Amino acid sequence: MSEYLLEMKQIVKKFPGTLALNHVDFNLKSGEVMALIGENGAGKSTLMNVLMGVLKPEEGEVYLQGTKIEIKSPYEALQHGIGMVPQELNLVTELSIAENIYLGCHQKTNGIFDWKKTAQNAQVILKKLKVDIDPREKVKNITAAFQELVSIARTLVFGSNIIILDEPTASLTIQEKDHLFEVVRMLKSEGKTIVIITHHLDEVKELSDRVTIMRDGTLVKVCQTDEVTTDEMIFYMANQKVEKNKIIKRNVSDEIVLEARGLTRKGEFEDVSFQVRKGEIFGVAGLVGAGRTELFSCIYGLTKSHSGSLYLNGKEVVMKSPVDAIANGIGLVPEERRKQGMFALLSIYENVMMPSYHTISSKGVINFDEAKKRTNRQIDAMRIKTPSCNTQIKNLSGGNQQKVILGRWMEKNVDILILDEPTRGIDVRAKGEIYRLIREMADNGVTVIVISSEMDELISVSDRIMVMHEGLVKGFMEPSEDMVGEEILKVALK
Ligand SMILES: Nc1ncnc2c1ncn2[C@@H]1O[C@H](COP(=O)(O)OP(=O)(O)O)[C@@H](O)[C@H]1O
Numbered sequence: 051m052s053e054y055l056l057e058m059k060q061i062v063k064k065f066p067g068t069l070a071l072n073h074v075d076f077n078l079k080s081g082e083v084m085a086l087i088g089e090n091g092a093g094k095s096t097l098m099n100v101l102m103g104v105l106k107p108e109e110g111e112v113y114l115q116g117t118k119i120e121i122k123s124p125y126e127a128l129q130h131g132i133g134m135v136p137q138e139l140n141l142v143t144e145l146s147i148a149e150n151i152y153l154g155c156h157q158k159t160n161g162i163f164d165w166k167k168t169a170q171n172a173q174v175i176l177k178k179l180k181v182d183i184d185p186r187e188k189v190k191n192i193t194a195a196f197q198e199l200v201s202i203a204r205t206l207v208f209g210s211n212i213i214i215l216d217e218p219t220a221s222l223t224i225q226e227k228d229h230l231f232e233v234v235r236m237l238k239s240e241g242k243t244i245v246i247i248t249h250h251l252d253e254v255k256e257l258s259d260r261v262t263i264m265r266d267g268t269l270v271k272v273c274q275t276d277e278v279t280t281d282e283m284i285f286y287m288a289n290q291k292v293e294k295n296k297i298i299k300r301n302v303s304d305e306i307v308l309e310a311r312g313l314t315r316k317g318e319f320e321d322v323s324f325q326v327r328k329g330e331i332f333g334v335a336g337l338v339g340a341g342r343t344e345l346f347s348c349i350y351g352l353t354k355s356h357s358g359s360l361y362l363n364g365k366e367v368v369m370k371s372p373v374d375a376i377a378n379g380i381g382l383v384p385e386e387r388r389k390q391g392m393f394a395l396l397s398i399y400e401n402v403m404m405p406s407y408h409t410i411s412s413k414g415v416i417n418f419d420e421a422k423k424r425t426n427r428q429i430d431a432m433r434i435k436t437p438s439c440n441t442q443i444k445n446l447s448g449g450n451q452q453k454v455i456l457g458r459w460m461e462k463n464v465d466i467l468i469l470d471e472p473t474r475g476i477d478v479r480a481k482g483e484i485y486r487l488i489r490e491m492a493d494n495g496v497t498v499i500v501i502s503s504e505m506d507e508l509i510s511v512s513d514r515i516m517v518m519h520e521g522l523v524k525g526f527m528e529p530s531e532d533m534v535g536e537e538i539l540k541v542a543l544k
């Protein structure tokens with residue numbers, strides 16, 4: 051009998067222009083929590099998708115309890131007791147929680163679908179996962195955290211022994227994350243084997259027994275989690291030391307480009323006043339729910355304020371829609387990059403040039419050669435890692451997708467760029483690159499507004515930080531070398 055519950059041996063997976071997995075070995079011991087880590091694009095999701103039968107590898111073998119198996123579809127994986135909650139949840143949002151949990155595994159009585167039984171059984175599983183919510187509720191009405199738990203419930207009804215969670219915590223609040231971890235520990239105590247993919251090394255330390263580290267499609271290290279420090283993990287992932295972000299004091303002009311006076315939108319934010327200068331990097335801090343996204347959605351013309359006023363370069367403006375905002379030189383990179391920020395199926399050059407086509411068209415005909423030329427310029431300047439500018443954006447890693455979206459607004463020459471959680475789901479090194487790009491833009495005179503829940507990020511990148519809590523501005527702070535995240539929290543909660 052093998053020491054391992056599951057073994058993947060010498061897996062090779064190629065995509066056009068990319069060797070995504072280069073003879074990778076991966077194994078799991080029964081009842082352990084395995085962290086699978088690596089920078090964006092390292093091949094983590096690909097490896098797990100091969101295991102689930104979503105992707106067919108060119109080479110390699112899979113053994114379950116010492117027996118060679120072939121998994122050709124996720125359904126077959128489930129038959130073998132392997133379930134996955136993918137990075138992009140694939141729930142049917144128009145259906146109820148109960149229907150989603152039992153999709154493909156319907157509860158029948160005398161051969162007939164039994165919705166009552168389905169709802170009752172769903173209730174039992176949800177209770178076990180400590181989700182206190184009516185299973186008849188539609189999935190589209192529940193939080194991302196609950197959707198994650200519903201997806202876990204789905205793997206459980208199929209009797210999965212191995213449960214793979216691909217970046218489950220990327221958009222969760224601290225409390226939601228604690229809840230999820232409690233669930234993971236509970237499943238482990240029941241003898242389940244868990245694989246968790248995450249960029250948060252503190253989570254790896256907190257939760258996992260062993261860790262598998264990948265880089266550029268290869269396996270670099272497998273060990274007990276307590277045998278490596280966080281710095282060593284970073285070193286293995288990046289193959290270089292990643293410097294802690296230093297505070298850089300920048301000179302910013304006195305010219306005020308954006309000013310809010312008493313902006314209010316009832317139930318979202320109240321009496322918000324601030325001034326931002328040309329070329330300033332203006333951080334906006336707060337806990338999830340502080341009203342930051344709502345405030346800047348309003349400034350961007352997505353919603354209307356109930357009172358207060360907004361000034362651009364000293365002139366009062368009313369943004370009726372994002373079209374107005376863009377015409378006034380404002381760009382927004384939304385929080386949900388995949389859903390709101392990009393055209394997933396389109397190429398990189400289309401994603402970059404979309405709002406700028408009019409600048410390279412004559413008589414209604416777009417000059418595509420020029421579009422590609424300009425995009426290639428952005429690809430070089432931003433060091434975007436891609437085989438070509440024709441590649442679909444959905445096939446890039448998160449960090450590179452984010453750079454493409456920044457490239458779009460650079461091409462558009464915006465004066466003010468609002469970034470909502472710009473590095474969410476992005477690895478340490480790619481984060482450093484995004485910070486570098488933000489500083490470059492600001493040095494070129496662009497005013498950059500960075501909304502972030504990561505206090506350390508705001509301290510290292512901002513010239514000034516506005517702190518919000520429950521819709522109110524609680525104060526302004528200037529980052530310094532020795533400033534720590536807790537200081538911002540204290541201002542938020544005072
Ligand atoms: N469907 C696909 N088509 C082409 N390339 C892909 C596809 N999926 C992933 N890739 C590429 O394979 C590599 C590994 O990606 P992925 O497994 O998603 O990385 P990770 O999950 O570690 O961030 C990346 O270079 C990515 O761009």
Ligand SMILES: [Mg+2]
Nearest residue numbers: 094095096137
């Ligand atoms: Mg991934």
